[in-house]
Amino acid sequence: MPSRRQQFLLCLLLIAAKSSAQATAGEKQIDFARQVQPILAEHCSQCHGVDQDARKGGLRLDTAEDALRGGESGERAIVPEHPEQSELIRRIISSDQDTLMPPPSTKNPLSEAQIETLKQWIAQGAQFESHWAFTAPQKISLPAGHSAHPVDSIVSSRLQEDGLAISASASSSALCRRLYLDLIGLPPTPQQLADFETQGLEATADKLLQSRQYAEKWARHWLDVARYSDTNGYEKDLQREQWAWRDWVINAIDQDMPYDQFLIEQIAGDLLPGATQDQIIATGFLRNSMINEEGAIVAEQFRMVEMFDRIDCIGKGVLGLSTQCAQCHSHKFDPVSHTEYYGMFAFLNNSWEARSWVYSKEQQQTLQDLRNRMSALEGQMKEQRPQWLQEQSQWEAALTSQLPPWVPVVTTELGSISGLNHPVQEADKSIIMLGHTSADVFMISAPDLKGITGLQLEALNHGDLPHRGPGRSSTGTWGISELEVFTKAPGSSEWQKVKLVSASADFSSPENKQPDGKKATGPVSFLIDGSDDTTWVSDRGIGRRNQPSVAVIQFEQPLDAPEGTELKIAMRMTDMLGCCRFSLTTHPQPSAPPVDHAITLAIQKPAAERSDVQQTAVFNGWCRTVPEFKAINDQIDELWKSWPTAVTSILHLSERPARYARTTSLLDRGNWDQPRQPIEPHTPAAFHNFPADASRDRLGFARWLADRKSPLTARVAVNRVWQAIFGEGLVETPEDFGTRAPVPEYRELLDWLSVDFMEHGWSQKHLIRTIVTSAVWRQSSQASPEMLERDPRNRLLARGPRFRAEAEVIRDIALSVSGLLSERKGGPGVIPPVPQNVLDYNYVYPSYWKPAEGSDRYCRTVYGFRKRSMPDPVMTSFDAPNGDFSCVRRVRSNTPLAALTALNETIFVEAARALALRILREAGDSDSSRADYAFLLCMSRHPDDQEREEVLALLKSRRERIADGWLNAREISTGDAAKLPELPAGTTPQDAAAWTLVARVLLNLDETLSKN
């Protein structure tokens, strides 16, 4: 044993070694990127950086041109080779507190060493370099005399400089386990361990990369970036249907979709020519933002919050750059100005918050067949009546001439009686009701009320509504139980009810009485029958329900009211309308025309301006007036009835057409209600150019992000893959490659891999294969005390990675080794069991929370239902993010709560019981061979003698406690003192119980929980 003195001497030696290294640095060339730039970023950029508004003294120090010129004082901040003449140096060494920089009030002083570095740098000529991360990566020529493998070549040459070398390879079984955990997130079975010995690493890697399990493991990393969740977040945190997007990611990764395409489809798949359903689903990516449904919110405010979240996600996940600063003002450290932030924002800002049905492959085929058959029938009708167009035009003309003249109501006040919803009126006088689904709204106006005979209510489609509405139910339907009209004479405070006498509609659902005999839905007369129990519903059935409807209501007496009379229209709804418009008429007998409102809307447009859908609607409308077509019309109706029910729906983006185009404005201090000057879509100047011929829309932006010229896109993606395998990225801060991020130790490696990634078709599988075939990856993770001291976080990569697995992998390990793991091919989120006291503490109780039973209960964790405000505590204990915002780097904590989780949580306990039975079933009848097998399952190796003894000792003492009656064997092995487990032949409940207790220990071993 060394004495304290010996320890002290050792410390001294280490300190001496450190300071001598510093002393020699003086003669070395100063490295701008590593030594100077961080000082400027840390101590100067706040006031002398990118942000023009915050700039002091007109001095900017982050570019050579500005720094050499100096600021308003006229002094040259930097005089190359002459530190003594440089104002910068004079100011940082000033003894005058008023001129000293950084100002003492910032409490951010420079150290002596930093001052010395700046002096030397200026003495050496003050060479500036642009920040490495904003210059496109290049492949260096690999260092000679080292391995041919690029990773090994770069790392071993670097290690050699420090007198180090790559460590020896880990054992074959350790490598096998590492490979399985890295590639598919599951440990190898005993059979797979044996196969590895014969097939070797490369063949095994190739096999694993082709498996679905690979995609299930690697999709999870992107789901973090994309803040995927199955609920909307905020107070209400209601369910959303978004799993089709999650499955899209798994499929894309399974197929090794090139990463550039992966990005383009997710950001703008809907804008690709002939966009497929899958490409539209992909745009669910940006829709993963939280949605606030709290009462009384202003929808536009929280749409802006969603927009900020989308830019944040692209910033962290694609650009590797923090953008949040530039939301309110120009970035202090990185080249993203306030204007440029809104330039990127503008690309994304012209989208509907759409929701559409998702059909299975078979259903898509069925839909195509149905459409084909319908157009064939339409073709038949046209053949039968060659003069159809002429007849149709005459019909249209007759219809148009009968339309009452309608004057839209311009509201002076809009609201809901409860205050929960704040409707807004658009330029086309339609009224949009987003936000809370309050069921009662009113509109006040002061129209000309001379001889007004009736009122028209149009229920209209809108891109922000589910399936374009017009309603806000999950199918886009709506129901209005009562509509009332009031007037208020000028100067009066009393609202007088207007008597409504008849209501007509283009379409009403047949009357449908509820079982209680009181409530009913159906005819439009319900709208004005004075009862809230009866509701007007206009549901044309599946496939045709998301179209406009109209109701016309006659007043008993025409209104003749003096100018200044106010009109109030109030509606109580069961399912809320999302978009509507009110109009008034003086027509003596106003009523709804006998055709679908979609046709009425279409025929008011010149034929040439009608969309295909409108053309077809008008044609079909006319066909219904031709008696000879009855049979064919009936056939078409029959076809509609076979319209398939979609598998699910998806929140996605779709571009707003020109007439709804949004102007993006710079938001003062990032406040949604403080728009300043309009901003055109543009990208930050510090990045690669936006191609002159590219469209300035979302698709153009997506293509710009995924451009091979991008300095950051490939690096950020490669860094994230490296991080998943080694525990930390080559750049430690994957969300921030900017000037404040530490310059990576292995920048050349990152750049080499990034270029290689792009050269190989942005293939993630190629990249992973490159990494896992390196000697660097194969290194043993065993750490010597010297290396632990010198490089505790393994930044030098002189040993293999060892770290606790991520939450999903830990749970999947338990399921896998216990034999419980079941296969699942996507689909809705699977509900995990959570304690009742967690369920009880929700703002809105999730009554749908019925934990899965049967095999789904044990499917891979990637398919687990994710509720933002109530994340599965197992996931939280092991640091999985809850999806509130983009997460590109998980922390790895090591807490008592995680220990309790792995010891006692339901699924882990079930896994321990199942593992015990598996051991008894598969490992022969000696406890010793069972112990060996158990180790092999959990840790892919056999125990050494000491470990085996520990296990057998626990087993023995447990058997004794059971025999002595202290423990109830059935209760331990099934959770129920009256229940027997399914015992393998020749085993006893006591065996099962004792082994359950041992299995629980093994599942909690650090080595079981870790990638080693």
Added chain:
Amino acid sequence: MNLIHDIRESYAQVLRRRWFLRDCGIGLGSIAASTLMNSDQAAAVSSPDANPLAPRQPHFAPKAKRVIYIFQAGAPSHLELFDNKPELTKRDGQLPPAELLKGYRAAFINPNSALLGPKFKYERHGQCGMELSEVLPHTAAIADELCLIRTLQTDAVNHAPAQIMMNTGSQQFGRPSIGAWTLYGLGSESADLPGFVVLTSAKGTSGGASNYGSGFLPTMYGGIPFRSAGDPVLYLSNPPGVDAESQRASLDTLQRLNGLAVKAAGDPEIAARIQSYEMAYRLQTSAPELMDLASESKDSLEKYGVKDPKESSFARNCLLARRLIERGVRFVQLFHEAWDQHGNLTAGVKANAADTDRASAALVADLKERGLLNDTIVVWGGEFGRTPMVQGGNDGRDHHNRCFSMWLAGGGVKAGLTYGQTDELGFNVTENPVHVHDLNATLLHLLGFDHTRLTFRSQGRDYRLTDVHGQVVQGILA
């Protein structure tokens, strides 16, 4: 050879021990006490050599070491509880002056709604003559201990963003809560319990777990809910059939096997895991002990108004808060989401006051009696106030962020003080506004921190609880 080997072995042990301290999670703190926060570079806080939960000295001598934050979620009406407005009574039923409503946004109502007189009578209490509503008789009895601030202001008018704003200083999700900042700054003094404990009564809050989350700070700084039903800490109970002896025997084997792994792999993280499992084991005893009120006297239960010591209630949580503080827990936060009286204002406020008044006051009195109030801050309040204008018929108020009331008591706060003035309608602040950021700056100040220097780097930026705002409210410091 032997000597070198010995030195290496010994050094490895030292090193392991250091790592052990750093990563052990909770406990062992006092061994590694250090003053990291004095570093000029705030980022140095993440120095790898210290236990992140070890007790630490703040920037300057603190006035308080602990916080009990009673968050009355839903937004209690300042007009019914703390801010007497006779003029509002006089103008009941009239419209508010038009100039008041310029640029004003309420959440639900058209701001141009009739004024509504306060529903309760006010009287002056204590030596200080603090004016409090009749529904708070117990709070009135401790008026001389309180610092009542009538001029709180916030930016948000919807519950979830406003609760997040109060607790994290930002309306955007993902920032650390004030409890997490406190634990990050001061470390934990409890060897057997988490440093930041959350207790809940009434319903779930709008802001949810983000109200007490760790944000971008390491997870260990987040609040740990202690639950009143089922396991007080999640997964605390052993599986069915596993008795205490089996648990100990299992953990002994687990720890020995993990100990062998430390030797084999040399990874200090394994040593940290051993420590976490030990702490988990201790928690299996300490948490139930904490939640079990059997050792509390009948008198004590009565003072707090705990009817059934086993049943979840705000009163029970107040008593638990005191027990937690006694055991060295740094930050206790109570959430009671009940105060959103858009309607049913009279009965609702009365009922909520009945549920919370006695216990809140008893807590302050109890802390004082035990000598704990000197260095504990008690905070009482919600996320915003309520409109002087009526919502609905004549018995409701909407959200109002221009002014609202909170009270503080204890370490470093001026007792018996009513701070700030609102206008005659309780609509705007007329004197001494206290923004959320100012409140948070002040709370950190009382804990010994310059709020501009308690920072954590995330995404290249040094974040703080007060963003780029906040002034310490000098007027309320003792």
